[in-house]
Amino acid sequence: MNIVVCVKQVPDTTAEKRLDANLRLDRASVDNIINPFDEYAIEEGLRLQEAHGGEVALLCMGTESAQETLRKGLAMGADRGVLVTDPALAGSDAWATSYVLAQALKRMSYDVILCGMQTTDSGTAQVPGGVAEFLGLPQLTWANKVEISDGKATIQRQSDAGYDVVEAPLPVVISVIKGINEPRYPSLKGIMQARRKELQIWSLDDLGISQDMVGVLGAKTKVLGYSRPAPRAKGQLIQEDSQTAATRIADFLVQARVL
């Protein structure tokens, strides 16, 4: 059974983010890490491989530096990596990302395509569904449990009341939620082996995608500007009688639009 896990390089959420003059993330100013949600997808892929055999490939769209991210995933145990990188991809939106990944996937062999439920940077959660649509595949999203048997995949999917059990025939796109598993710690042995693993780099030409479909040119949305939210109001501290305190908390939650 062949598994492809889609991964993305994102800025470390603990670091301070800055946008450059073009209102894109100034990637030089922050440390990059593998999208934490994707680690769950890789782990799930490796576990499926342990149970069913086959290959786990990683697919990433990003800048050259995303090779590092792929190596991290390879260090966890994935077999090979594919990086789609092209200057023209800069500024790609969710549609373009899904499209490019889907075109790359058409050149790969897969029974299961795994994704993290979303990324920690843009967080649209649009890519798993988009990829499935472009490839004409069913999608099993928000999974907290995945099982494969008899040519079909069955997941437990987060719902309002608990979980729905959903199944679909292979091949299928599955997105997994945080907590589905405990991503393994990459061993040094894994890190060393990862350096020797195959890592292919594909450009837009390789995929036959014209430049104006993706990146800034193809983007269907554009950023007009950004601002920093008022720094979280330095915590208010109140000391009132108990009933007033309770009311104040409830009021605060209404103001914050959670009640």
Place this chain on the structure above:
Amino acid sequence: MGTANVIWVYAELSGKEPKKIALELMTKARELAEAMGGSAAAVVLGTGARTAAEKLAQHGASVVYVAEDERFGNVLTTPHADALSGLIKEKSPRAVLFGATNSSKDIAARVSARLGLGVIADAIAIQVNGNELHVVNPAFGGSLLVTSTFTDANTAFIIARAKAFAAEERPQPLKIEEVKPVYTAAPQARITGAVAQPEARVSLEEANVIVSGGRGLGAPENFKLVEELAQAFEAAVGASRAAVDAGWISYPHQVGQTGKTVKPKVYIACGISGAIQHKVGMQTSDIIIAINKDPDAPIFSFADLGVVGDLHQIVPLLAKEIRKRKGA
């Protein structure tokens, strides 16, 4: 496409009622449409759509497109995407607003891919600017607010956060239009069953609200105060290491460096001092509320709202207050 200044809401059902977020979006859609000199409509798919239409009309829908078909209930995403994309192709609305639920995000993803539409997710504000829709969403873990717009005149998809907008009544005459979707023959994901949450408890990782208890509760039996408050919120129950250490609650509830890392919308810490071991497990929560008797507790230095007082009184009163307001 997208020429008419009509704003749609993709309204999800909860039983035979529209979900609360659908009404919030409906109100906002109406407001946006009026600003653009157009009108608002809703799309409701699934059993109960007709009944739900009424409420949507009350909140500003001039037209409610409905399709009642069992497959909306037992097939994931694809029939909804088929129905919605067919309708969009036919009617070309200016924009469709989705609530930020798992299902709506999935449907938006498929339809936008199919029709080549722009999507802006996680919206907390939408404004009309001339003929443009300006959408604000937080990015990079909330450290930036980004204002974006759409580059083409196609139907714009906006996925909005719950409670970003208030639901208000803007009654319109009820007008229902039946839709007859054309379904594609692609392989489907079928819902074959359901698993209820064990003990009706929400898991910490997935919870929107977490109520946590610490050593400040004073005694093991007081942990039920925390549990009651959690129930009022339909929240998950968390705990500090000290409370787990003392044997008041089991380890799976532990939040912190050596427990779970959580990021709910609201984190309510009751009797937790906020030592670093706990802090690193919950500090990225959107809103942190702390109740503690010690005004010097470190947790107050990073809580959004700190309450110095007796949690044995405040917590039950708060639970009552929440129940009251949720009921209203």
Place this chain on the structure above:
Amino acid sequence: MGSIFRDTFWNVPVWAQAVHYLLSIAALLILSYGVYRRVSLWRQGQKTPRCPGVKLRDIGGSLLVKKRVKAFLLYAIAQLRLLRERYPGIMHLFIFWGMVVLFLGTATVTLDYDVAHLIFRTQFLTDGFYLVFKLTLDILGALLIVGVLLAAYRRYVLRPSRLDNLWQDAYQLGMLFAIGLMGFLLEAMRLAAFKQPEVAIWSPVGYLLAQPFWGVTKETIRPYYVGTWFVHSTMALVFIASLPYTKLWHIVASPTNIFFRSLRPAGELLPIENLEEQETFGVGKFEEFTWKQRLDFDACTRCGRCQDACPAWASGASLSPKKLILELQQCMLEKPTLDTPDVPPMSRSSTPRHRGTSGSKDLHGKVVAADELWACTTCRACVQECPVFIEHVDTIVDMRRYLTLSEGAVPATTATTLKQMTNQGNPWGLSKNDRLKWAEGLDVKAIAPGQEVEYLYWVGCSAAYDARNQKVAKAMVRVLKAAGVDFAILGNQERCCGDSARRLGEEYLFQTLAMENIDNLKKYRFQKIVTACPHGYNTIKNEYPQLGGNYTVIHHTELLAQLVQEGRLELSRPLYKNITYHDSCYLGRYNDIFQAPRQVLAALPGALLKEMDRSGDRGFCCGGGGGQMWMEAKVEKRVNHIRLEDALSIKPDCVGTACPFCLTMFVDAAKVKGIEDSLPVKDVVELIAEALV
């Protein structure tokens, strides 16, 4: 018979003498074969130099060898380690010296008879010398018997929980007792036969035993004597032959192990050299242990002192250092097959945990469970107590290295911590740009290139990020300023020192962090590094030199003691009366700093230092070392709770600490007990800061 001499084969017929010599040869052959087999077991281990650079020809002049000889004399001959516990120490000393002297005595007799008498027709065991010889042997023989009885009483009546009883123990004690007793009986019979009270008086024990049959004639005694002699001498030969096959082997293995003990600083773990070129890491298979580790396993006498001292065992974890070493010993003696379940004699339930595919199952998950390895706090109490200098901690870390570096099989929450250290250079994953935040508004100088300071204050992660420990850093700044000490800090360039990572087996991360710190330190000029964290202290002082970082490192308690002594701190505010001090393992046992913190506390106005029962080099761990800070132990009673009770038992007004981990563990335990308001726990420097005018 005019003169007094040793009549070695009095009364023993020639045929019996012949049989005796034949049996002796057989015994020596059996002994040699056994010794050869056991020594070759050691020799199968990996290389590790114990006298690096020492050539055989200048062995006498080598300082290292001198140190080894000294250790051998102190610990193998004088048995100082054993004497740390009075009863078993004295007991063993009796047996040991009794044995040694009786053995030397027998050897002398052999020399006297087989060499001097048979070959040179002369004897030296005569007259006055013989009498003194007899008296000495008589007394030490008695001590041997007393020692054996004490041992048997302890083992079979008192039954301390750390002892397990095998047939070997009974065999060993039984043999010693029987051989010794029969020796006395023989003597008594000889004395009774010759009836020379003026000679007999020099063998008081034998004389006493001879009283009942003093009146019996020589002829009556004869057959009994021959029989007893034969049994006695044969048993002695069996004893000798069985040496390498029974627990008696410790007579050889233990002193050898003491001779080859580690002479490195206690706190220095050996590095994995050329890390990135290795195929395997740490010890994943039994064959990967060094010959010295194999000797360690072989030298264990099952005395259980390590287990008594072990905080993990006390907490109810599955780790017992004794059990661990014995499991490994067993593994060496009889290489287990994959299908035989290994049931250690005294195991608490421990679940073998194994993930991965390499063929290492014969050790990990089979002989040693991961739970056991991860329960260790690396407090070194076991190493400290071991009378034969077994190095448990190094062995545990070696096996952890395999789990971490080869398998990535670290405990769940530890993985997060290690990743955060990798990404942000601190265990909590807080932004590396926030490392200086604690010092806001304090006017603390960050070191700059070109300028030189006397002290570089190494803040450490806890003091930089943890709200409670930030108070320690602030107190440190206040005190250093008050004393007019010239110091600066490294600021945002400081990274985690790597101590936890290394002890969790993450050598790669340790070396990465250490190199980054060393590279940053290169940019600046300072005379000494001072730190309030014993873990940073130990690692920078003892382990950074491995990577080219050589610094003079002092702990803040040492600096404070010096400042107090020089009168540079005006301490006038009385704070607490009864103060107790909790020894940090990495400060005390690892680096021998016991006095400095005590001197500082004693200088506090009105303070009375009260010691806990377990203090100094017997100090009981807080439970935070060896990476335990980042784990959730599944135990009956947490180590920090046990330690808090130690403190509470002497009713102090305040507990003084000198380590951020100890402080955290104490505060946590106090919180759980609900006494955090009534029992202040403070770092030594906080107390000094408070006592300043």
